[in-house]
Amino acid sequence: MATDVSFQLFESLTLGRIAAYIATLTIVSFVVDFTRKPRYTKSLPRVGFGDSFLGTIKNWVYFATRYTSWLAEGHTKYAKHGRAFVAPSAPGRPQEIVVPRSQTAWMLEQPDRVLSTKEAHRDALFNDYQFFGCDDQFPIRTIHKHLARNIVGLIPGVQEEVHGAIDATFGKDTENWKSLNLWEAWLGVVPRVTNRMIVGTQLCRNQEFLDSQVAFADDVVQNGFIFQLFPRIFLPLVAPFFVLRNWWHWRKSYLHARPLIEKRLRDMVHNKGSDVEPPEDLVTWLIRQAQAEGLSSELDPEMLSKRILPIEFAAIHTTVMTGFNLLLDLLSSDQALAHLETIREETTRVSAEEAGGNVGGGGVWTKQTLSRLHRTDSAIKESMRRSHFATALTHRKVVAPEGVTNPVEGWHAPYGAFLMLDLAGTHRDPELYENPDRYDPWRFSREREAYEEEARGRGGGDSRSDAAEAALRIKRLGMVTTSPEYLPFSHGRHACPGRFFVAHELKMILAYLVQNYEFKPLPERPKPFWFGGNIIPPVQARIEVRRRKGAV
Ligand code: HEM
Numbered sequence: 001m002a003t004d005v006s007f008q009l010f011e012s013l014t015l016g017r018i019a020a021y022i023a024t025l026t027i028v029s030f031v032v033d034f035t036r037k038p039r040y041t042k043s044l045p046r047v048g049f050g051d052s053f054l055g056t057i058k059n060w061v062y063f064a065t066r067y068t069s070w071l072a073e074g075h076t077k078y079a080k081h082g083r084a085f086v087a088p089s090a091p092g093r094p095q096e097i098v099v100p101r102s103q104t105a106w107m108l109e110q111p112d113r114v115l116s117t118k119e120a121h122r123d124a125l126f127n128d129y130q131f132f133g134c135d136d137q138f139p140i141r142t143i144h145k146h147l148a149r150n151i152v153g154l155i156p157g158v159q160e161e162v163h164g165a166i167d168a169t170f171g172k173d174t175e176n177w178k179s180l181n182l183w184e185a186w187l188g189v190v191p192r193v194t195n196r197m198i199v200g201t202q203l204c205r206n207q208e209f210l211d212s213q214v215a216f217a218d219d220v221v222q223n224g225f226i227f228q229l230f231p232r233i234f235l236p237l238v239a240p241f242f243v244l245r246n247w248w249h250w251r252k253s254y255l256h257a258r259p260l261i262e263k264r265l266r267d268m269v270h271n272k273g274s275d276v277e278p279p280e281d282l283v284t285w286l287i288r289q290a291q292a293e294g295l296s297s298e299l300d301p302e303m304l305s306k307r308i309l310p311i312e313f314a315a316i317h318t319t320v321m322t323g324f325n326l327l328l329d330l331l332s333s334d335q336a337l338a339h340l341e342t343i344r345e346e347t348t349r350v351s352a353e354e355a356g357g358n359v360g361g362g363g364v365w366t367k368q369t370l371s372r373l374h375r376t377d378s379a380i381k382e383s384m385r386r387s388h389f390a391t392a393l394t395h396r397k398v399v400a401p402e403g404v405t406n407p408v409e410g411w412h413a414p415y416g417a418f419l420m421l422d423l424a425g426t427h428r429d430p431e432l433y434e435n436p437d438r439y440d441p442w443r444f445s446r447e448r449e450a451y452e453e454e455a456r457g458r459g460g461g462d463s464r465s466d467a468a469e470a471a472l473r474i475k476r477l478g479m480v481t482t483s484p485e486y487l488p489f490s491h492g493r494h495a496c497p498g499r500f501f502v503a504h505e506l507k508m509i510l511a512y513l514v515q516n517y518e519f520k521p522l523p524e525r526p527k528p529f530w531f532g533g534n535i536i537p538p539v540q541a542r543i544e545v546r547r548r549k550g551a552v
Pocket residue numbers: 117118139140143144147194311314315316318319322393394395487488489490491493494495496497498499501502
């Protein structure tokens with residue numbers, strides 16, 4: 001009997017009916033999802049098509065292509081005048097309240113139990129699926145605690161990888177120009193250099209390990225794009241299939257990392273009396289942090305290898321994208337060759353002065369010498385200002401059950417609402433940055449140089465307090481200083497803790513590149529494509545390079 005019914009059901013299935021069932025299920029899921037999303041007060045202005053049911057559907061349809069212009073419109077009409085507004089979102093995500101720059105401090109000073117960074121990241125990256133449900137707060141805490149204090153010791157090793165990775169990727173031929181895919185070139189450098197800090201000397205040169213980490217990070221990005229298009233209630237059905245590739249790439253990386261992690265655990269935990277000094281890298285820091293917090297479950301090779309994943313993800317593509325944009329900006333600007341020459345002059349002079357002789361790119365960088373590269377710093381900082389890779393990088397989720405009320409405008413954001421800072425509008429605001437669309441590499445070093453020139457003229461005759469104030473203001477021009485006006489690393493207590501590392505890494509990379517290679521300028525900057533709030537970089541871009549004579 002049961003077989004008969006099943007047979008009849010099966011018989012009645014036609015392609016048309018299957019399509020109709022799927023369409024109905026999809027519509028019902030979207031409707032259910034829509035009703036579950038947080039609702040925002042009517043007093044907040046909207047951009048896009050508003051948040052009625054029909055308006056929401058239109059927002060979803062045009063989200064991929066119009067999001068950046070909606071944000072720009074909201075910035076000009078509202079945020080610039082100190083007003084928050086609501087921006088549309090992709091189908092799988094709630095709309096967000098864009099908080100104006102004037103209220104950045106209010107937003108970022110809210111405690112984590114009211115506005116949560118962790119929950120915002122978890123929601124945006126679909127952490128529960130993509131990182132196998134592992135809480136990323138333990139590795140994030142570890143980075144906050146250990147990275148900055150170990151920077152000085154990390155620099156020589158990082159420099160060694162910079163030289164090795166660039167030589168291997170850019171080549172050593174001084175006779176012929178070489179055409180390079182720029183995106184792949186940065187992928188040949190950054191994962192190795194960054195992994196010197198994450199897993200140390202041996203594993204950072206293991207190409208299969210690096211490839212699996214990069215592939216894992218790609219999976220997270222690509223799945224994130226896809227998942228945001230699905231209604232949330234669909235995800236438990238579809239996400240497990242997509243993340244099979246995340247699991248596969250983690251597993252491949254784990255097979256390479258396991259011997260190293262097991263040895264580190266033996267040296268640091270099991271043979272406590274051993275006098276082996278562990279190298280300072282993330283694996284060591286995770287073990288120390290687990291011991292300090294009494295978390296024995298963390299002292300497991302498989303767990304430790306999963307803890308590395310969120311940091312690899314946070315570190316690699318952000319840095320690759322930044323380096324990629326930097327060279328595109330430098331090579332396509334008016335005076336491409338003069339800019340490179342200026343950076344070459346500065347990096348060569350500073351390292352030579354420090355070493356008391358002619359160093360020519362082979363010198364050893366230190367924290368002090370790198371901090372003297374003001375123009376190089378400014379060139380990177382300016383590229384991060386102008387060529388941002390997302391319209392916003394600071395998101396918070398309201399986790400207080402009672403929601404949160406903004407004291408200035410009086411609007412209320414309920415539990416589950418999302419708040420964000422508008423990076424694109426801020427970075428391209430002509431009232432903050434003159435000629436904001438122009439790449440002006442010395443935008444941030446000019447003021448410092450003018451001040452130093454003037455101080456020399458005065459014979460350093462400032463009062464002590466004036467001098468201290470000026471020194472502080474000048475110091476804030478450096479690329480690691482965040483502010484409501486400069487948000488590539490976000491701002492506040494959750495601002496990127498990797499930025500001190502990145503600043504050193506990128507300066508060493510740029511110094512080595514300009515000292516050892518010639519570049520042909522680009523006639524125009526290859527154009528990126530925006531999908532919603534994220535950039536799809538022009539990964540096909542190619543550059544031409546040649547090793548400088550005498551540099552080998
Ligand atoms: C140019 C490269 C990078 C950029 C542009 C960048 C940018 C950011 C941004 C915008 C955030 C979000 C902060 C927030 O939500 O308020 C962040 C968080 C974070 N980044 Fe980076 N990052 C970079 C490189 C790195 C590197 C190399 C590391 C690791 C060593 C790293 C580790 C982290 C961590 C652990 C967090 C989470 C901080 C927290 O939630 O408290 N980042 N980064």
